[in-house]
Amino acid sequence: MNTFPTISSIENNDLRQQLQQIIGLKTKPLGALGRLESLGLQLGLIQGTTTPHIDQPQIRVFAADHGLAQHGTSAFPSAVTAQMVLNFLHGGAAINVLARQHNIELKVVDAGVATDFDSSYFKGNPQLLDYKVRHGSRDALNEPAMTDEECTLALNNGMKVAQELTGNLLIVGEMGIGNTSAASLLLARLGDLPIAECIGRGTGLDDAGLQHKEQVLTQVLERHSAATTPFAALAALGGLEIATMVGALIQAASDKLILLIDGFIASIALLVAEHLAPGVKQYAIFAHHSVEPGHTHLLQLLDAEPLLDMQMRLGEGSGAALAYPLLQSACAIINEMASFNDAGVSEKSSSENNN
Ligand SMILES: Cc1cc2ncn([C@H]3O[C@H](COP(=O)(O)O)[C@@H](O)[C@H]3O)c2cc1C
């Protein structure tokens, strides 16, 4: 088992009051910028400042294969994981487009892809980071997806990925055919929910495929009924990319980075991180509501209200990249917008003056 770094509380009453006052005195009716105001407040508290700012935002896309995928739990074959990694490296995936649009640096982490990549991809200032624990997780129908050692290694790898980051904002994305199954299994176990409420079509299963997925996942949960602690559940039911993401989220929260959380898979990594290192969630901003049905339960468990609902179900970090400019706007409002005093605009009349 790992020991994890401590997570500082972001709560600071004086700072909260200062931020509330700064936002409240801007030239607008009180509260009129809605969630942009609470977002700015959270960013200020995370950074411990009245002038929050985003510097060198980073996306890490964690990729791995899943042994369980051989049982037909995804509409796509496992080979697509490696093919998509090459697509990321060649700049052609959805997340590449959004990262370029918003000037977010993107790197891919090989946490356990079944295919080996050409060594040239790892050289120099690489866009592909080699944290491969093994060639795909084990088949969770027969054994834990990871041994305790493999799971610990993946968590430690994720912490290293976060330690190597520049900048103050992290988006964790993922690519792993079959990983909606791993996320659903973890949600069912850690949220104590029926598996039927945690599953969805993922990459596009039809009705028969969805039924089959439910049967397979039910068997996996029975096989690992003893895996009830967060670590045991992660090892038995999770995946290498999910465990590596968990480590990265814990380390990044410990380093007081802003965590911009994508959809279903990134949110399950955050739930596990919160169980293993309580407090991580304070650093998280939930970007969007995924179409994957389990995400609704997961957001409730996390008491989270995502910023966007774009009917997306892709992963890769795409929903988080889309929400990123809202965070930039929240910072800019705090730092650049005039107060009533600065601009010589009259504040709301008091009720006495109206008499
Ligand atoms: C071409 C392609 C690109 C993707 N990018 C993200 N995912 C997403 O779909 C997968 C999870 O769904 P399931 O559990 O049904 O396999 C993950 O790889 C996730 O990142 C993709 C899936 C495909 C097919």
Ligand SMILES: O=C(O)c1cccnc1
């Ligand atoms: O919301 C997600 O993270 C998601 C949904 C479907 C497929 N892959 C990822």
